Amino acid sequence: MDTMRERFASVTSRLLDEDPRLAVVLADIGVDGFAAAARRHPDRVVNVGIREQLLIGVGGGLALTGLRPIVHTFASFLVERPFEQVKLDFGHQGVGGVLVSAGASYDWPSGGFTHMAPGDVALLDTLDDWTVHVPGHPDEAEALLRHAAAAGDDRVYVRLSVQTNGAPRAVDGAHFLRLREGRGGVVVAVGPLLDNVLAATEGMDVTVLYATTVRPFDGEALRAATGAATADVVIVEPYLAGTSTRSANDALADRPHRVLGLGVGRRELRRYGQLDEHLAAHGLDPRGLRERIAGFLTAPARA
Template identity: 75%
Template sequence: MDTMRDRFIATATRLLDEDPRLAVVLAEISRDGFDEAARRHPDRLINVGIREQLLIGVGGGLALAGVRPIVHTFAAFLVERPFEQVKLDFGHQGVGGVLVSAGGSYDWPAGGFTHMAPGDVALMDTLDGWAVHVPGHPDEAEALLRHAAAGDGRDYVRLSLQSNSRARPLIPAEGRTGTGTGTGFRAGFATVREGRGAVVIAVGPMLDNVLAATEGLDTTVLYATTVRPFDGEALRRAVAALTGDAADVVLVEPYLAGTSTAAANDALPTTPHRVLGLGVARRELRAYGELADHLAGHGLDPRSLRERITTFLAR
């Protein structure tokens, strides 16, 4: 199976052929994969070199000129390093674009902490009007990229090397809903498993681990590939189907733990509830290891997740 990043390169190349309003802006990362696109569309495939602030500035400038930019590099260099440009050149200027990251929280451990961005979604959460998409499979990455490219809002698509074993269908929409979304899909949490004891929300590539961790437990599992806007209505429906006077909600996210706990709390203003936010810990894991080692180190492997979830539910 190809990776999400492979699929992004192939899909973005086809999108340049299909839609003349699109441009791809790079900062060296993934440059070699776009050689053919650069030959076919030299005016719409722009590589600024290792200049991440310029990367975002060029994307914002293109958007001001009526172009729909697809801007790509590692998450640490797309969100964290040029955050001021993301805030001003897109948000303050009131223009849209598609930011597509690779690297995620710990996809390349040998690169060290400079190439990890577990806080990227939390950082984007401080800005107004961004839709945040976290696909869990290359097929979902392609669908969400096409969805975002067809729109005119501000979209952040977070790719990862970690992938679920199979793609899940995105939720169809009758029309455009939510900031930053295109036609064909709407932001929403899909029900993968139904239960009456608790609700567990699995974000993107965490779904397979969550399903393994909750096997045999009386839990509803919701699957989120778009986390902003947060689907409070789906959470309220799932909570309403639980037994008991109070609700337990567990969020399992592939980035900073607790990023969406406030959104979950806000979705349940009149319901007695508890929320457990699981994700990447604030502490830095300083040993390189492999991706699987970082999952286990942050308690996001199936065994650790089951222990943490069952302990929370038993309290």
């Protein structure tokens, strides 16, 4: 099976053939995947070199001409390093585009903390009108990329990862999917953490929702899953823990509820290790998730 990033390159190359409005902007990262597309469309595949602020600036400039730019590099270089340009060159100028990241929170541990971006979605949350997709499988990545490319002039962030679930789900770029029914609480699994959540909650009386589009947050799906009574909700995200708890609290503001946000911790892990070791260290492996989910759902609510 190809990776999400490989699927991104192949699908986007085909989209360039199909839609003359699309353009791709790169900063050396991922250039090989677009070599053939660059030969076919030298005016719409642009490599600015290792200049991430320019990467975003060129994307915003292309959008001003009427093109729909698809901008790609590692998440830490796409959202964190050029954040001022994301804020101004897209948001302040009122133009749209598609930011597609790789690397996720710690996909390449040996790259060190410079190549890790667990705070990317939380950082984008400080800006207005960004749609955020977090696919959990290459097929979902393709569906969400096609959705983003055709999304008019919207501002979209697509967060790719080497982590993947075993099977794709039919995602629509908007709504959460209800995969299990239960009465003891609701667990929202985001993107590539779904399989770990399903394994962790096996045999537990909980509803499991699957989220691949986290902004806008599907509050209606959460409300429908919790019902009208007191709600216990756990959100399991592959980035900074607690990133979506405010959205869940807002969705349930008119009813008694508790929300636990699980995800990547704030403490920097300074040993490279392997990806699965980072998952375990942050409690995002099935064993760690089961312990924390069960502990939260069985703990009495405080008065």
